[in-house]
Amino acid sequence: MKTINKNLAKKLIPLVNKVSDNDPIHSSLKQALFIYFDYGYETTYELYTLMYELIEIIKEKDLGVYDGNELALDHSDGIMYMYGPSAERLFNGIKSTLEKVDFMKGAKANMRFGPLEGGKNEITVQIK
16 A cells, blocks of 8 residues: 555544544444555445445444545545454454455455554455
């Protein structure tokens, strides 16, 4: 992934922690799943189609919440943000859906366990 995504994520971590501590929705969702992907489509149709599918799966399986996404202005790449009580369970619950989507091939799924700052308790896997 591009460096800008990592830098942006580092800047967002303190903000996410601050919101999570005071937000009843996020207060019990101490683990995170960030998916960094290359996009390249002209429209956002493919991204939003996947987003709505993930929201339904996460809700049906009670895995946590889909908190949003960011897409570069030129649509070159993006990040999806999800939170839940178990980042690993969240990833495993949506993995097969991600693997069916062309722009998710080669994407990086970063699972963070415990506090978001520090990055010591995290695993990154590539989506096939």
